[in-house]
Amino acid sequence: MVAVAHIMNATLVIPQLDKRSFWKDSSVFSDIFDELHFIKSLKGDVRIVKELPNILEGVPRARKHFTSWSGVGYYEEMTRLWDDYQVIHVAKSDSRLANNDLPLDIQRLRCRAMYHALRFSPPIENLGKRLVDRLRSQGGRYIALHLRYEKDMLSFTGCAYGLTNAESEELRILRENTNYWKVKKINSTEQRIGGFCPLTPKEVGVFLHALGYPPSTPIYIAAGEIYGGNTHLWELSSRFPNLIFKESLATPEELKAFANHASQTAALDYIICVESDVFVPTYSGNMARAVEGHRRFLGHRKTINPDRKGLVGIFDMLETGELEEGKELSHMVQRMHKNRQGAPRKRHGSLPGVKGRARFRTEESFYENPYPECICGSRSKLGIT
Template sequence: MELLGYLNQGHPSRGTTLVITLSLVLSTLVSFSTFTHAFSSSAFPELNPIKPRHSRLLRSAVQHETPTSQLSEIWSPLESQGWKPYVESNKPTLPEKSEGYIQVFLDGGLNQQRMGICDAVAVAKILNATLVIPYLELNPVWRDSSSFMDIFDVDHFIDVLKDDISIVKELPKEFSWSTREYYGLAIRETRIKAAPVHASAHWYLENVLPVLQSYGIAAISPFSHRLSFDNLPMDIQHLRCKVNFQALTFVPHIRALGDALISRLRYPEGSAGEMGSNYLQEVTGAGARKNAGKFVVLHLRFDKDMAAHSACDFGGGKAEKLALAKYRQVIWQGRVLNSQFTDEELRSQGRCPMTPEEVGLLLAAMGFDNSTRLYLASHKVYGGEARISTLRELFPLMEDKKSLASSEERSQIKGKASLLAALDYYVGLHSDIFISASPGNMHNALVGHRTYLNLKTIRPNMALMGQLFLNKTIEWSEFQDAVVEGHQNRQGELRLRKPKQSIYTYPAPDCMCQA
């Protein structure tokens, strides 16, 4: 104030101007600070402190020591369940003439597209058509433009299926006009737009074959989930299995990086400081080592989309509830079925995804302790490190892509959601134990693939866990007993596929036979 008074002496107009200017600046700063605080609280609740929701259980879990006998049992591999992968007895033969070219346009994430590819091969076989390598649509959420050839080994794909169907990488010149852009401009007679969900083989023969015979080409879009799982010839079912479990392998650089991560998880000593572009050499040398360690892969599906769509309360306070409600309104215009239920109702029905803290408590109750090497397979976790910290407290040896591989090693997959998911899929497939925090396409795909290979996979009992976490007075011993009992038959036990269930999640009996 003394400074302002001094300035006013002899220069009233200049002083007045300065006072007004300073007042405006101060007002702006205060307003901006208030706006920033309000905006960060509502739009970015992950910046707010997130406290553990189950502190009593967490303290007990951290202090609990798992008996050696329980550790030995939980790490033991599955015994033979009397089923093995189906092996072709007769070599398939290609028909003399193809009816034309089949194009499919696949949306969704990596694993939804994977299932679509398998169905596309089956449809090509049903129609006696030549399959054009499927086109992968740009995912509006992940914004990844990776093509089939960026993700999957296309030459291996074609070679494995060479006796089943004809496959081309691109259309011949006379059909070069048949592109996604062409079908986006107007209604085209060669586009099949009305394929029903889970269509029968008969539907394709009645509706697509005539188009093929008339024009020599048919483009099906949309195509996801457009082939039935039931009432198909057994050779078509076997072919879908062959595509999924044999023909679809990732490109060499994904497999090489995946093998390097697996090696570093199994042999942590000596891995530190060895990160670089020579991971192929590192993996080659790993085969000679002894005493390989075991590791768990946790697919932590807890992104903002899932948190918002679940309509559950995750303990982030009013700011988080408001932010998720606004997100639901923007993305789904508020039309979310779960919104009509209370958090208690949703949890008791098993409809809430588990937080990192909750899935950590599940693993701890099953017997995994702080010596467990845990690989975290996930995209961005809603709430960031603040939510992951409780999981890290339980499992200090937790790793992920960034901690195991250098920036240079990850350069080919950086920012590419499909390639990052492919790497997680590969590591998850080769882990000793796989668990997903909540159901979804990655969970379903890996449950099916690991069932096919008879590998241990924990399927969380979501309804049980929801009910246990609602009990705020439960003691650790009671919680642990309930978790162990509730997961006795949820660790890789083979389940036969029922009508309408996916062949890719339940591969027996279509993809397997009794030994």
């Protein structure tokens, strides 16, 4: 939206955050981000105010759902709204701008917003850095595992593999009763075969072992409450007992201020994930994509992105006994992921054969991989030192 405001010559009002989500977090923008730094950092690109001026509260406003993945021409056309309105209320802000084929200055503005202007609030930034230091002091290198095996994610995706009938039914009811989740009936088996399910804790254990990581590897679990608790988590901890949670790294007093604020604890996870030696996301959600993009920007830090669709066949062969854990399995998994570890590469375009606007949905997200526009020989070009 920073880039959109720049294109439309608009003043950007600090956004209001979603309060309807499963986590029902009451956090506002300034609880999570350093608001003053955000405003000052972008003052040469766009004017930003903390709230809508009182004089504009009663004026007619346009409530607009901007078209997803739109280019500069679309937003230049949208400036006609200023003929009739002084305020535009943007109902949705995610994926409103194209990933590709935008002017270089717009792409670099997006990166200034993401990697320079958006800085976490001092309480989050300070605690996040302390937790990273504590992790390092315990053994140096660590893996950050974004384990999206949480109730809302499993319910939203309709993924029930490995769950009991009672658990599957509980998730179905939650999905049915969450009004803003549009898809209600989901075939769990088809979801898994298509690679649309997060890896289970057991699958993560098999995956990391096949990649060659020893059982003693420190693994930081970046996640909310794991669905089923220790019952499901044991399938990972039995292989990798050195699991570390923010609750074991931080004191109760340090975490007290963040209680019941999932966005703020997710920000702590974000810092620890960005600074990790290896980042492994089990699902390609917004946070996983943002962390991967940030790590690419900082020098293509190692991010191992599981080929969830490809791994299903391997996991099923293990279940049926057609394949056993050992050298053959390791060779298969390592070969499958040779080119999925965060090495420099240009963003993937749309999938072949997909036409119309649907092709934009299949493109790799700019936030997942800002290469090459934002990763160049001199970062000073981005206004970043």
